[in-house]
Amino acid sequence: MEIWIIITKMILLVYIAIQCAQVNVIHISWVVLAFLVYFCANITLYLFKSHTVKKVLHVLSIGILTVAYLIVNPLFYLLLPLTIIELAASFIDKKLAVLLLSLLPVLYMKAWLQPIYGLAACLSFMIFSITSIYGEKLVKNEAQKDEMRKQLQKLTKHIHENSEYIRQSEYTFKLEERNRISQEIHDKIGHSMTGALFQMEAAKRLVETDQHKATELLQNAINISKEGIENIRLTLKNMKPPTEQVGIHRLKLLVDDFNAKQTIKTVLTHEGNLDIIAPIHWKIIHENVTEALTNAMKYSYATQVSVNLKILNKMIRVEVKDNGAGTEMIKKGLGIIGMEERTAAVNGKIIVDSTNGFSVTTLLPLGT
Template sequence: MERWIILNKLSVILYIALICIYNEIPNFSWVLFALLVYFCINISLYLIKNTNLIKFLLILSICLIVYSNLKIQPLFFLLLPMSIFEIVSFFISKKWISWFLSLLPIFHLHHSLQPIYGLITFVSFIVFSIVDLYSTRLRFKEDQIDRMRSTIQKLSKKLNNHSEFMEQSEYTFKLEERNRISQEIHDKIGHSMTGALFQMEATKHLMGHNQEKALELLQNAINISKDGIENIRLTLKNMKPPTEQMGIHHMKLFIDEFSAKHDLKTLFVYKGNLDLITPIQWKIIQENVVEALTNTMKYADATEVSIEIYVMNKMIKTNVKDNGRGKVIVKKGLGIIGMEERTAAVNGKIIVDGQDGFSVTTLLPIE
């Protein structure tokens, strides 16, 4: 916006030069020289960043104007208003004071110059006020952007720290789980196998001279081994999560990732006994949901999509429905054909409806 101030000063310089040429004043070369010096000083104002140096150049510019007015040409006083506005703004924020100070020289001018001086003062004040207002707003926006950038950096740092904490927590949890399993195997299964081994070693030594005792020890070893095998089975069973938890967990994880990645409101509802869904049915449900959501993103222009899984008496119903533009006549592509083939492999059925938005329903029989 400084270019408007420069343009204002340049307009006054050209006006002074043209008046001097039109009146054919004898010392025009000195007028031209003084105007060039003034222009160079004022251009330098917008090339430097040091505030003290800017103030010095403004004072120097005012001194040049006053000297040129007294010694060279009275028209130089027309350059004074903008310089007064600029220098006063460094010390006083109230614009009416700079307006008052810029009008004081009008009483010392020849009456023929007073109207043009007043007009230039008014125009310069308007230009300077607009530039000052714009600069203030620009600085405010820049400060706001800097604050936002700082906040984003802090949030990014916290997010990175949180990610590192999650990774470390996951790694620690895995180590703790491995340690727990190792300790459980050592305490429950290791002791049983060691006891059985001792019984069988004793049986080997008694086989020759005390067969009855040897058979008793052998039976004890068998019983201990059975208990150990049962402990192994129970330990592995407790470690393995239920099928329905694995299926619903994978589904929730996928939907959360999909919702975070795409600008699409995603709703997920499930009801009924999820224990009745087999692993192969979970796999088909997951693949069909993925394919339906992919088609929604590609073709539907939707803002919301819902995924529903209902386990009924004799059937598992999975429905994916969006609020997009839909399609009266549905042309089956490779995606829908693939869903139908997967579902038919377990005696299921696919229903596609494009009347109100677009929906894909997967029906699977309960075994």
């Protein structure tokens, strides 16, 4: 804002200098002195941030211009309106009052100078008002940017804290799970194996003196070992999550990750018995959905994508459909070709449709 006010003052100074040169002012040294004093006072004005100092320098400038008007040249009064406006704006909020105050000196000056002074006052007021409005908007925008930066820093900090909490939670859960498995193996299997070992050690000592007892002890050890092996099998079976839980969980993670990284809203729905989906089917479903979502992100210009998994009587149907622009002619790139090859490996089929948005449907026969 200040730069435009300085430019305005320089233009007025140049105008006054040209007018003084044209009329061949006798005391040119006084004109130069008035120029220098006014210039120094106004340059100093913009070097200080204190409002009190600024007001004092504005009053000094008014005094300099009044002396220059009376002694050197009346045209120096053309610089007076902008100085009055700057001073008045610091303690008067109403702009009309500031304009009237800058026009007040016109009542006490020479008649031939009044029109020029009025024009200079109006132009100075317009320039000051425009620069003030622009300056206020600039300050407001900077304040908003600072606030947004602070909010962004807070959000980033919260994200990092949440990410760290998630990592710590995952690590804690893993430790707890390892501790649970260790305790379960110790309680159910460790005692059985120790008992079997004692039975075999005793049988070893009796094998020469009492073969019947040794045989009995060995049989006990065999029974205990069988029971321990069965416990191991049951423990591992109970710990291993069902295939359908792993498959649908991976699919949900894929959709959630896509939602977090992209602006496209993605919705996953499923219906039917997930237990009958084989691991190879889950692998193909996951890879095909990944490829379809990637294509939707790159080419569809969509705002929403739906992923629907449906178990039918004799097949699995997975549709990835977006609400994008679609295309008149479908060109099969490496992505779709790869999906077709993966699906064909289990006698499945890929259907691509672009009549309403773009959709890729994977059909997988059950029992393959």
